[in-house]
Amino acid sequence: MAAKSLKEKLAILADAAKYDASCASSGTSRRDSLGGKGIGSTEGMGICHAYTPDGRCVSLLKILLTNFCVYDCAYCVNRVSSNVERARFSVKEVVDLTLAFYRRNYIEGLFLSSGIIRSSDYTMEALIRVAKSLRLDHDFRGYIHLKLIPEASPDLVTEAGLYADRLSANIELPREESLASFAPEKDAGVIKKAMGAVRLKLDEHRAGRGDRKRPPRYAPAGQSTQMIVGADGASDAEIVGRSAALYGGYGLKRVYYSAFSPIPDASSRLPVSKPPLMREHRLYQADWLMRFYGFEAGEIFEGAEDGMLDLALDPKLAWALARRDVFPVDVNRAERGALLRVPGLGVKSVNRIVSLRRWKRLGLDDLKRLCRSVEKIKPFVVADGWSPGGLTDRVDLKGVLPPEPQPVQLSLF
Amino acid sequence: MHVVSLASETDFDGWRAGARRLRLAGAPPHEAAFSVGGQALFDAPLPAAEGQAFSAPRAFLDLAERVILHRKEDRFDLLYRLLWRLKDEPNLMRHETDADVADALDRAKNVSRAAHKMKAFVRFRPVDAAETAFCAWFEPAHRVAELTAPFFARRFSTMAFSILTPDLCAHWDTQALSFTPGVDRSHAPKGDEIEVFWATYYASTFNPARLKPAMMQSEMPKRYWRNLPEARLIPDLMAQAEQRERAMVRAGPTEPARYAEKALRRVPARSADEDRAPGSLADIAARLDGCRRCDLWRGATQGVPGEGPAQARLMFVGEQPGDQEDLSGKPFVGPAGKLFDRALAEAGIDRSDVYVTNAVKHFKYELRGKRRLHKTPDAGEVQACRWWLDHERRLARPRVIVALGGTAARAVLGKAVAVTKVRGRPLALEDGAEGLVTVHPSYLLRLPDETAKAAAYKAFVEDLRTAGRLARGTAA
Incomplete structure (x- = not known):
């Protein structure tokens, strides 16, 4: 097998990463490159540098370090039992690509995730090496989002937050029972614990009013997570309730909803159908109602049938009519x-x-x-x-x- | 008619000076005009502005500075009309629904949006192979090149660049910004190899199963496409999307490769030993996360096990983990835990000598917006969790068990009691240990009155002292 070119790897590892909906580059500390040795700035508002025909913004270089993975999560294109093409970037390749793209003003920064190779710690260490090299070797001051490998040791979770603006661990499925059956190696409890640990770190590093010395920066853009919608039988009320608990428990900045979408080489255990984009849209609206409009999760479903949002109606209007x-x-x-x-x-x-x-x-x-x-x-x-x-x-x-x-x-x- | 001559399309200072003179001269809007590069023309000599200053609100000036960058010809007139009206309507700028104010706000918004899109859609290309300097050609929707250039200087401070636009060119030499007149698109630089990588990325990150072109166009209007290298791919990506999606659906599942089966065999089966009696306190700690004896595990992060030496003489039982305990997996680390530690120390008891645990091991709460508020576990939950507490008692065999609060008392004694009635006196327990009931430290935190709080705290410390004496076997 001939070695893959960098371009081939990029095609494979961008394709493998695109099912993660998060692309935010906003809400981190304000900084620029003046007086530094490198490049990069973040000025509060995120910037979407391009839009693809799926209507999604391209803000970050969103790739996997590798799509080799020892896990077998039925919903995932990269699960071990899938026959997709595999590739692996070196740390330097990711660093160079990020900087080359950034210099040309294509991106706000990097969103790096990875399949699990060898062990959780090994994988998490590799992700951290990329962020560390960007920050320390190149004085890169743009945005970095690192995926947390929840099973990795707590020390690595701590270290990741020193270089990343945002951390995220995906809760994956709204029901914990479905995670156990669709993702046998994953444990919702472990994911929750990782998010809890990040929350405690964030609290610890938040400068108190009376603090004379500011604590070191720790993931200033906070943490987020993602739930796949439509792969298990969870109702909208269950999903929104789950989100409310996640926001409350872990101080998440965002919960992303990702309509389960057909993937190449799909597992026989999941529906292969058009992704429920409208349902995803309604869930985002419901999420907005909780975050910006003062609605409690339960209220949103007053008048909704079987805990499902009306696909034909904005949830706020549906609530008002009820x-x-x-x-x-x-x-x-x-x-x-x-x-x-x-x-x-x-x-x-x-x-x-x-x-x-x-x-x-x-x-x-x-x-x-x-x-x-x-x-x-x-x-x-x-x-x-x-x-x-x-x-x-x-x-x-x-x-x-x-x-x-x-x-x-x-x-x- | 009076005509003020402006040096350029964005000559704000010129407009401001001219508009001031016109207003001082009492020239109404329909008799005032502004012309870029043209000849100034005044029907009657205007009085000099000196000494007759009037002030315009800051909100107006900030807005005007933006609006002047709008491409619509009549912007100077709109701004003068506002300035004129401010004479009689000093609060005009607050009336956002006034036609003129709304028009100006709308134009300012469009200018800000154009500036934001410039930050997004400028594409730099290296001028030389060594990438020592970069150049971009850009056509902004409004005249925002000068406004936006400092953003690029802050972002790319160590990188020399030029941004060429039809209005104005901005240059950064890593030290200072400078500006030269606009040029035409023949000056646009040529792309390099990285642009092909960018196109590869753009095509690969697109999900053909989620086609939403209208959404794309509202955020990335077509007017920008010709200077975006990736936009060339859009027609093909859209044309092939449905076919690619169909192919994925038709292909259906395939057989996993052999290495996958090997990897899958390594996954240990989840053990189902819910009812096996725990062999040690460590065993309890390891199994709490998997406990499904009641439904509280669902909302909680983790089961919080007890903490302390296995042979402790003194066991404290609280109610349930709180927010901090739930996140950290350790008992008594939150505000109530801190108070408890202080009281223990005052009672002469070393926390590292005692075993602390909770009647209920998962955090029960109610969501209020983004906060999790403690909620008292019900009798069913306490009963379900007694299974663990009883095993902890069996394994740790403490001499004295202190129940902190009503929930703990119910769990330890097996029945509901009134804390105030039984507190502070030793109770014989079935397993031979001595029981003692006192209040929960969080009760002390909730007392609003400082005097009552101090008294209650003192009584609490006294109860802890009693427990300490009982544990040492020196109690009266």
């Missing part, structure tokens, strides 16, 4: 929290309403300029010169509202 007793809200008086629950009002719109109403009474004309569609919010708000009257409680309200532009989900055959 809870008309709290509407309409007066945009000139209601508390911020109540405004956030109006379907069609985003966080920015609410902020603008709250600041503007100190100066004038808001009518529909104002709302037209403050939100995307005033028709959508009309049944749920009272404004100067406007009251929805019986509109709020109309049985056919769903039909009266302007339809949400539906991303069409094509059938495969």
Whole structure:
């Protein structure tokens, strides 16, 4: 077998890494390369340098160090029993490629993961070597996201956070029972413990108000995780509940949802069908409701059937239709929290309403300029010169509202 | 009509000086105009600006600096109109829904977006093989080259580069930024080998099973495509996507290679020994994570085992692990644990001499937003977990068992008792040990009144002293 060229390896190891949805490069410490020996900066906002036709952004060079793996996780393209082509980068190859891409302004940094080779510690050490070389040998100040190998020793988890902006360990499946059956070598308990350990480290390194000396930097962009949607039978309520527990327990910055997608050389144990993209989209919306709109996980499913989100309806609108007793809200008086629950009002719109109403009474004309569609919010708000009257409680309200532009989900055959 | 002459399309200082003069002269918006590079023209001589200053709000100036970078011709007029109106409407800038203000805000947003897209879509190409200097050709949606250049200087401080645009060219020599007039696209540099790697990456990271081209285009508008090397691949990637997905689905599963079967045989089967009596405290610690006697394992991170010498004379039983204990896997490390340690020390007891554990081994909580709030375990959960506690008692054989709080008392005594009624006196336990009930340290933390807290703490330390005496066999 001829040795693979670097380009062939890149094709294989990028393909192998693309099922991880995370690509964020935001929310880390602000820094730049001025006064340093290398290049790189992070200025708060993440930057998406390109978009692929799947609508996903390309922010980081997202690759695996190797797709050789001793694990046999049924949902994974890299499981040991899959016959995909295998490749392995050297540490230097990844470092050089990252810097070459970064210099050309293709990327914000590196997201490095790996199949498990030899042992968890061996694999984790190799990942850390890449990050360490970028930081110490090249004074690279761009973004680095390292995947945690949960089974690796705690010392390595600690070390990874010294070089990485973000760490992530994937919880993989919403139900722990399904993980046990689909990923026999993985243990949800071990993954949770790794996330717990990172959380404690993050807390420990967070500068206290009274601290004279700032503690050393530790994964300033925090940790995240990913759940595969549609590979086991978990309901949306189970998934969102799981996310809530993960956010609460481990202070995660993000939970990513990845619609289970057909993979080359699939396992016979999992559905080979069109990925449930719409369901994934609704779950992200529900996740947003928890993180930015003050909803508790359970509330989101008030009125939902069998714990499943309505695919045809934005979950916030679905909630509002089920809870008309709290509407309409007066945009000139209601508390911020109540405004956030109006379907069609985003966080920015609410902020603008709250600041503007100190100066004038808001009518529909104002709302037209403050939100995307005033028709959508009309049944749920009272404004100067406007009251929805019986509109709020109309049985056919769903039909009266302007339809949400539906991303069409094509059938495969 | 008065016409102010501006030095360039982005001559903010020129606009500001001219607009100030016009407003001082009382020239209404419909009698004022701005022309780039043209001849200034005034119907009547304008008074000099000196000495007659007026102030414009900071919010207006910040906004104007952005808006002037917008490509739409009438931006100077819009800004002058706002400046004019500010005379009578000093709070105008707060009225975000006013037509002029909204228009200006919208243009500023578009300018910011253009600057952000410039940060994203500039593609550098090396000028020489040694990669000592880089060059990029870029066509920004608005005139943001000067605004955005410092970002690139901060990011690539050790790398000399030029960014060429039709409006303006920015140059960084690793020390300072400089600017030269705009050029046309014939000056665009040529790509190198790494660009082929980039294209390879772009094609490989795309998932054909998730085609969403509208999403791509809204974030990466077509106007940028011709200067993005990777965009050349888009038509082919889209055309082949459905076919590739079909092929994956049709191919179906294959037989694993032989090395895979070998690797799979190495995985140890999970043992199912839920009911086997633990042989040691270490055995308990190892098996708690797998405990399914109740449902609390689901929300918790891990089972938190007891800690301390196997032959301890004194065993303390708390209620359940808290947030910190759940994360670290160690008992009594959170705020209540710290208070407990302090009280123990005051009672003359060394924590390393005692065995501490909990009635319930997994953390039970209620989520409030992003916080996990302690929730008292119910009788069923306490009963389920007694299996472990009883084995701990059997294996450690302590002389004295101290139950901290009601839940622990229920677990140790096997029945619900009122802590206040039984606290502080020795109780004979069935296994021959002596029992003692006191409050849980978290109860002390919750007391709002400082005097009550101090008294309760004192009583708690006294109970611990009693326990210490009982353990040493010196109790009265």
